[in-house]
Amino acid sequence: MRIAIKYDSVEISSGGRVAGHEAGDTLVRRLLRIFPGSVVIGPATRRSQDFDVVPLEMIDPEDLVVINMEAVDSPHIWRVLSQGSPGAEPRIMNFVWRSVPSAAPDVHTATLALSCALFPTFADSQRTANEIGDLMSRWTAQRLYERARLSWVNLGFRLDHIQPRVYTQVPIVLYPSIYLSRRKHPEQFFRVLEQVRKVVPLRVEMRLQEDSLVSEAAMDISQRDWVWMGPLTATRQSYWEALARTTAFLATAEEVSYGLLYVEALGAGVIGVLPDREWARALVPRTYPFIYRDLDEAAAMLTRALREPEACRREMDEAAGGSFARWIAEHHSDDAFDKAIVANVESWFGG
Numbered sequence: 001m002r003i004a005i006k007y008d009s010v011e012i013s014s015g016g017r018v019a020g021h022e023a024g025d026t027l028v029r030r031l032l033r034i035f036p037g038s039v040v041i042g043p044a045t046r047r048s049q050d051f052d053v054v055p056l057e058m059i060d061p062e063d064l065v066v067i068n069m070e071a072v073d074s075p076h077i078w079r080v081l082s083q084g085s086p087g088a089e090p091r092i093m094n095f096v097w098r099s100v101p102s103a104a105p106d107v108h109t110a111t112l113a114l115s116c117a118l119f120p121t122f123a124d125s126q127r128t129a130n131e132i133g134d135l136m137s138r139w140t141a142q143r144l145y146e147r148a149r150l151s152w153v154n155l156g157f158r159l160d161h162i163q164p165r166v167y168t169q170v171p172i173v174l175y176p177s178i179y180l181s182r183r184k185h186p187e188q189f190f191r192v193l194e195q196v197r198k199v200v201p202l203r204v205e206m207r208l209q210e211d212s213l214v215s216e217a218a219m220d221i222s223q224r225d226w227v228w229m230g231p232l233t234a235t236r237q238s239y240w241e242a243l244a245r246t247t248a249f250l251a252t253a254e255e256v257s258y259g260l261l262y263v264e265a266l267g268a269g270v271i272g273v274l275p276d277r278e279w280a281r282a283l284v285p286r287t288y289p290f291i292y293r294d295l296d297e298a299a300a301m302l303t304r305a306l307r308e309p310e311a312c313r314r315e316m317d318e319a320a321g322g323s324f325a326r327w328i329a330e331h332h333s334d335d336a337f338d339k340a341i342v343a344n345v346e347s348w349f350g351g
Contacts, residue, residue: 001349003038004059005031006077007069010040016048021232021239022178022209023260024069027097027155031067034338035345039064056080061090065349069095072108074115091349094121095341097155099257099279100131113139116148120348122341123152125258127279149348153340155258156332157267161236163244165269171306174249174270175206176261178232180217185252188295190221192250195299197226200306205246207232243268248305250298251275259283267328271305271312273298285327287319 010028011020018029018040032038032051042053059066061081068074071094081090094116101108113135115121123129129152136145173193177184193204206229212218213231222229233239243264248271251262256279263283266272273290274280275298280291290305290312292298305312313324320327 001345002064003031003035003345004041004054004064004066005038005069006041006056006066006073010042012040012042012046012048012053016046017050021234021236023097026260027069027095030334030338031095031341034342041066057084059084061085061088065091065093065345067093067095067345068119069097071096071115071119071121072112074119075111078119092119093345093348094119095124096121096128096132097124097257099128099255100135102255109135110139114144116150117144120149120344121151122344123150124155125282126152126154127282128152128257151340151344153337154332155260155263156334156337157260157264158334159267159329161240161264162268163240166241166245168245168247171200171202171247171309172245173202173204173302173306174243174246174265175204176249176251176265176272177253178207178209178212178261180208180212180215180221183254185254186217186221188252189250192252192295192299192302195295196303196306200303202226202306203228205242206230207242240268243270246270247309248273248302250302251280252298253279255279263328263332267325267332269313269325271309271316273301273305283332285319285321285324289315289319 005028007024007028009024010018011025013019018025039052039054041056043055045055046053056077057080059081066077068077074092074094077092078090116132117136117140121132123132129150132150136148175189180186196202204227206227208218209232218229221227233242249265250273252275259279262272271290273292276291276293290301292301316324
């Protein structure tokens with residue numbers, strides 16, 4: 001069985017490799033690794049050393065299963081493939097890896113719900129799967145959502161990426177997002193950091209996606225001499241090297257589908273100060289000690305993380321029953337994801 005990956009925002013280099021470092025690009029690379037011989041759906045035919053790019057209209061539905069990373073488009077993909085190969089039944093699987101938008105137009109929400117009810121859907125976490133299930137029950141007919149095929153597993157990451165920790169004279173706090181969107185609440189992040197830096201020296205590092213990096217909000221933030229702001233790291237190696245020297249991060253996001261960046265940072269030994277939200281509690285042990293209820297509590301926790309990082313990591317170990325690193329490995333390894341997505345593709349579409 002061969003796979004065709006559909007993600008319109010994928011960034012492909014002149015050398016024919018997936019070049020971007022956003023979550024979507026990383027997931028395309030992972031799918032290409034999991035399913036050798038896959039193709040990427042793109043606007044024009046292109047051959048490269050690693051994979052071929054094929055237009056949607058040239059996909060043979062009898063040969064390829066489409067893994068669609070933009071689930072709302074699956075009905076359109078089905079129509080295009082059906083028209084191109086009359087009599088063939090297109091095989092399409094939704095891969096939902098972002099949180100379901102809560103303020104989207106009704107047309108978008110209803111189309112997404114219908115797509116997930118009509119096509120097998122694989123989600124990146126239990127939280128996302130629950131959102132999809134609720135969406136289908138509210139926006140589609142009962143006979144559709146009762147027959148829906150929905151599965152999930154935590155996305156996880158490759159544990160062998162983790163680097164030995166590096167001490168820095170001035171503690172580094174990571175802004176744990178590549179966007180400055182309203183749902184990430186960067187204003188809350190800096191409200192806390194302004195408070196913390198009054199009592200402990202610190203440096204903030206921000207690596208932003210291009211649109212956020214050139215925004216007016218980014219220009220204002222960059223005026224702070226204790227903030228370093230730059231583009232996404234050029235390689236995964238440099239990304240993990242940066243995490244190895246990071247002391248802590250403060251999460252202020254309102255909604256998160258899975259939280260891969262948070263999990264990777266936690267796995268790298270970064271102390272995560274997390275909001276008391278369902279998505280955050282799903283990432284860590286039940287008694288994780290650094291979950292805040294308000295910004296004053298966040299400031300107190302972050303201050304302690306920067307002053308006593310080793311003591312804080314010992315508390316994380318205790319919450320995990322002895323080893324926080326081992327807990328992360330057991331709950332967020334990409335091995336489980338790789339096996340689960342392969343098993344679901346085989347179950348839904350045959351070997």
